[in-house]
Amino acid sequence: xxxxxxxxxxxxxxxxxxxxxxxxxxxxxxxxxxxxxxxxxxxxxxxxxxxxxxxxxxxxxxxxxxxxxxxxxxxxxxxxxxxxxxxxxxxxxxxxxxxxxxxxxxxxxxxxxxxxxxxxxxxxxxxxxxxxxxxxxxxxxxxxxxxxxxxxxxxxxxxxxxxxxxxxxxxxxxxxxxxxxxxxxxxxxxxxxxxxxxxxxxxxxxxxxxxxxxxxxxxxxxxxxxxxxxxxxxxxxxxxxxxxxxxxxxxxxxxxxxxxxxxxxxxxxxxxxxxxxxxxxxxxxxxxxxxxxxxxxxxxxxxxxxxxxxxxxxxxxxxxxxxxxxxxxxxxxxxxxxxxxxxxxxxxxxxxxxxxxxxxxxxxxxxxxxxxxxxxxxxxxxxxxxxxxxxxxxxxxxxxxxxxxxxxxxxxxxx
Amino acid sequence: xxxxxxxxxxxxxxxxxxxxxxxxxxxxxxxxxxxxxxxxxxxxxxxxxxxxxxxxxxxxxxxxxxxxxxxxxxxxxxxxxxxxxxxxxxxxxxxxxxxxxxxxxxxxxxxxxxxxxxxxxxxxxxxxxxxxxxxxxxxxxxxxxxxxxxxxxxxxxxxxxxxxxxxxxxxxxxxxxxxxxxxxxxxxxxxxxxxxxxxxxxxxxxxxxxxxxxxxxxxxxxxxxxxxxxxxxxxxxxxxxxxxxxxxxxxxxx
Numbered sequence: 001x002x003x004x005x006x007x008x009x010x011x012x013x014x015x016x017x018x019x020x021x022x023x024x025x026x027x028x029x030x031x032x033x034x035x036x037x038x039x040x041x042x043x044x045x046x047x048x049x050x051x052x053x054x055x056x057x058x059x060x061x062x063x064x065x066x067x068x069x070x071x072x073x074x075x076x077x078x079x080x081x082x083x084x085x086x087x088x089x090x091x092x093x094x095x096x097x098x099x100x101x102x103x104x105x106x107x108x109x110x111x112x113x114x115x116x117x118x119x120x121x122x123x124x125x126x127x128x129x130x131x132x133x134x135x136x137x138x139x140x141x142x143x144x145x146x147x148x149x150x151x152x153x154x155x156x157x158x159x160x161x162x163x164x165x166x167x168x169x170x171x172x173x174x175x176x177x178x179x180x181x182x183x184x185x186x187x188x189x190x191x192x193x194x195x196x197x198x199x200x201x202x203x204x205x206x207x208x209x210x211x212x213x214x215x216x217x218x219x220x221x222x223x224x225x226x227x228x229x230x231x232x233x234x235x236x237x238x239x240x241x242x243x244x245x246x247x248x249x250x251x252x253x254x255x256x257x258x259x260x261x262x263x264x265x266x267x268x269x270x271x272x273x274x275x276x277x278x279x280x281x282x283x284x285x286x287x288x289x290x291x292x293x294x295x296x297x298x299x300x301x302x303x304x305x306x307x308x309x310x311x312x313x314x315x316x317x318x319x320x321x322x323x324x325x326x327x328x329x330x331x332x333x334x335x336x337x338x339x340x341x342x343x344x345x346x347x348x349x350x351x352x353x354x355x356x357x358x359x360x361x362x363x364x365x366x367x368x369x370x371x372x373x374x375x376x377x378x379x380x381x382x383x384x385x386x387x388x389x390x391x392x393x394x395x396x397x398x399x400x401x402x403x404x405x406x407x408x409x410x411x412x413x414x415x
Numbered sequence: 416x417x418x419x420x421x422x423x424x425x426x427x428x429x430x431x432x433x434x435x436x437x438x439x440x441x442x443x444x445x446x447x448x449x450x451x452x453x454x455x456x457x458x459x460x461x462x463x464x465x466x467x468x469x470x471x472x473x474x475x476x477x478x479x480x481x482x483x484x485x486x487x488x489x490x491x492x493x494x495x496x497x498x499x500x501x502x503x504x505x506x507x508x509x510x511x512x513x514x515x516x517x518x519x520x521x522x523x524x525x526x527x528x529x530x531x532x533x534x535x536x537x538x539x540x541x542x543x544x545x546x547x548x549x550x551x552x553x554x555x556x557x558x559x560x561x562x563x564x565x566x567x568x569x570x571x572x573x574x575x576x577x578x579x580x581x582x583x584x585x586x587x588x589x590x591x592x593x594x595x596x597x598x599x600x601x602x603x604x605x606x607x608x609x610x611x612x613x614x615x616x617x618x619x620x621x622x623x624x625x626x627x628x629x630x631x632x633x634x635x636x637x638x639x640x641x642x643x644x645x646x647x648x649x650x651x652x653x654x655x656x657x658x659x660x661x662x663x664x665x666x667x668x669x
Contacts, residue, residue: 001626006633013637031585039583046652047551048663050639053648057551060638095630101562101587102555102662103580104631140583259642274642353525364528 001094009095011085015065015076016111019168019224020254024057024106024141026219027163031139038100038107038140040163045106058109058143059099063087063124067113071181072264073170073229076113080262086115089128093136100140107141107163108132118149126154129161143219146192148184155192156199156216164219164251167192169244172237176230179266196221197248220251227282228275229258229267233305238285238296245289255282281307288314291345292338311400315341318378319393325378326385330359342375362386373403425465427454432498435506436475438468439513451506478513486516490524493539499571500538508534542570549576552653554662555589557624558617562589566660573600577607590615594660628662635663 025044031037046055064086067076075082096108110128114121125144132138143164146155159165167189171177174186196217203216223244225237241253257279260270285307288294292314299313300306301320308316318325318341327336329351337348347370354360362381365372377387377396385391388399426441426448428434435451442448446466454467482491497509515531516523526532545568553576555562562584573593577600580589585605592599592612599612620628658664 001630006630009630009634010637013634017638017640031582035586037584037586041550041579043547045547045551048635048661049649049652050635051646051649052639052641052643053645053652054638054640054643055652056635056638059634098627099631101557101584102627102631103551103553103564106551257643259640276643350525350527354527357519357522357526358529360528367528367533 001091001098005091005095008085008087008091009061011083012062012065012087013060015113016060016062016109018075018256018259019060019109019111020054020256021143021166021222021224021252022055022057022060022109023222023252024143024163026251027141029139029218033137033139036137036139037097038138040107040139040141047103047105057106058141059096059105059107060109061087061092061095061111063092063110063112063121063128064115065113066115068116069114069181069183071183072266073180073226073258073262075261089124089131092128093132093138096132096140097136097138100138105140107138107143109143111145112147114147118147119151119154122147122150122154122158126158126161129158133161141219146196148188148192150192152192152195155195159196159199159217160214162217164222165196165217166222166224168224169240170224170226171230172225172232172240173230176232180229193221193223193248193250200249220249222252222254223250224254224256226258227255227279228272234278234282234285234307235296235300235305237282238289238299241286242289242296253286255279255286277309278307281309281313285313288317293335311397312341314339315374315400319397322391322393326380326387326391327378328380328383329365330355330382340375340378342371342373342378374400423449423463425450425452425457425463427452427457427465427467429454429470431470432495433472433475434468434470435498435509436478437471438506439478439510440471440474441466441468442510448510449507451510453506456503482513482516485520486513486523487521490516493524493536496539496542497535499542499575501570502534502538504534505538508538511535542572542575545570546572546575550579552657552661553580553591554660556620556628556662558620560588562587563592563617564590564660565592565594567594567657571596573598574609577602581605581607632663 023044024040025042027040028042029040031039044057046057048056050056065076066084066086067078070077070079092108092110099105100107110125112121112125129142129144132142141163142161143166144158144162146165146167148167169189171180177184177186199216203213206213207215225240227237244250244253257274257276258268259274260268260272263270285299288299289296299317307313318339327340329337334348334352337343337351338345347368350368351360354364359382365375365381377391377399387396389395424446426438428438428451430453438448438451457465479491482494494509494512497505511531512535519526523532524536527536549566549568549572553564553566555564573591577591580591581602588603590599590601592615597612598609599615600607600609653661653664
């Protein structure tokens, strides 16, 4: 490696950093080839955290930022006057291995701007992967972006070398896509997603028959939606993710608060603050859908199409459905316990197990580090209610508000 | 002077897991132990009586099997992880848990908030969290073709994480050095062992190695998005006490 690799890495990491996905989970693989380096851990492993608090798990880079497209929201669009750079496949492989040996990373996340054509670009990505897996004997995690419009055959052969593949939807509706990325058609985006879903199903059947059949994208596929570049509501965004989970077996849908880096009449003003709080609420809602058996439509009403920014979505839902509370924790079903604000999946599992041997007390919940400052309004413990005078939404709302103000004051006194 | 005998009896052992289990054996077969402690760090007092127990693996095996059979394999796993904790009362707490488990059986570990269970499960979780954390935060340098990592974990997790790296870097040679406990694991050709770290001598980093460090630091800095800055979150995930051995946080080390 020589000095000019510094410049390339800077440009091509900078261009890749707005893609939020960096997870390395979903694949368990031992190092089982002679001379090979690397394995994969199903839980995923974070290796470090940048100054924005985001985890780095994979070496996230573009193969090139030299793009033929002109998407309004994108830094790399052809009409933008920025420095361009392109890695050779050897450079990417070498960087990955050197970082991996020192335990800086779990593997590689490779994306690319579109050069020459989608197919040409996908072929380039495939070549890097082939080099890494064969010549460099790399057994660690690899996530690659699929370039919509590439030949299905190229996508397929890449899928047998990658752990995860993703196509970014970027914008939640056809109209938004038309406005900001007219060269990307929603049908074209869905095509490779469908292909990956179908190939995965075929592959699962194959693997039932032949134990040694190669795995196709074992970590599944994910996608990303930009938040706040258009006027789409949270309800639109979450029903889109719901259908992606249900119909395409998507492993994850990521949300990325739009950061204005470009000024355009079609985009939010450059002074717009990125909607980080909104992004956070969407992730909480997504979590409720994936692990708490919520459906997206439960989180909205006829008039409320966006998530509440003050209170988290579970608390908001509970306040709207107050007639279902309080819930007796020593008797309630698993499903009902999951609906209690302040109760996580871990807490619920522990409660279910422990109450088989002994009734739980309020103090037990405290020991489990349950968020009782919220939960206490929604539960009874052996018939006793700890939430104050009444189970009434306005009262609970103001009590929680007051408590939070008090906590902030205490924090200031500490500082 | 007359000895103050109040019936308390502490058992002291050599620090090994087998040694600890041997104490548990004697606590059942002879006099019941009120506490179990590592001999080297034991605070002697005039109130407590103590006995030094010699490690005997045939006796510790009996206790090991009894825990798996009378409580569960999962309980054994929890006990082993809790044993690696830096908590100074870990041994006595584990003893209490074993006594409770022998009475209650399989369900003991599920009674999470019970006083005899809670401390052990908490310690075990902490150790397991730190283990997972260092699978990511450990940093190796290439020194003459050998991968060398130095770190300062709160708990005694070197053996745990070595298993992970022994698979990952199967065809490499590596050393993982716990600065705090002055021990190291050393791996080559599918075998590893824990050694006394005082014999390790580390050469200066080569120019090539320094370049890879710089490259990584540059990448790390580039990847942060200014508009999203959140240093508190970064501190939660990478606590200050670990940072001196993590190359991207350490400006003194080249």
